Amino acid sequence: AQSVAQPEDQVNVAEGNPLTVKCTYSVSGNPYLFWYVQYPNRGLQFLLKYITGDNLVKGSYGFEAEFNKSQTSFHLKKPSALVSDSALYFCAVRDIAGTGQNFVFGPGTRLSVLP
């Protein structure tokens, strides 16, 4: 079965500093990996995804994520955080080889960027 872990419920970072939101996954085959962001009272917005190819994926709003197969991780990063990045971030995975056709979402990490 596929699963996703986001080990931190909350991440606090000062504006202008780099940020990292962690995600690890478990699948039986090769993964499809996604990051979404949710602002208050809004739906989830797509940030980026890894399907195949380059391990470093660039997405919306200056975010990027690095796929690390040996560590089964897909951490979200941004070089310089903005106060407006404060939101709830979700990692999701789908197993290419598995029978599950659907995404599994992590529990979410709340990012607070302090001015």
Next chain:
Amino acid sequence: ETGVTQTPRHLVMGMTNKKSLKCEQHLGHNAMYWYKQSAKKPLELMFVYSLEERVENNSVPSRFSPECPNSSHLFLHLHTLQPEDSALYLCASSSQWGSTDTQYFGPGTRLTVL
């Protein structure tokens, strides 16, 4: 965000009421999804429709009844709900079910059951 719309945005209902949530996608997608988002819990996939046929029903109580009359519209009919059903209900769509395609989400309906 206007690619997937949901109405109403907020709904308060009693346990004996019947109401419906509506989702519409303007993206030409073939797959639509209902998710439940409760506080402190991961997103729960409820139903999946592909080409207007239900392909997933993840042990959802029968008091939730989905309907997909065409590929652009998805409904969730609610009746005799319980207070623990209070949550944010999210609709999503993707080009195809079971592919690498990104799911695009609506803004959600915040449901409160009294």
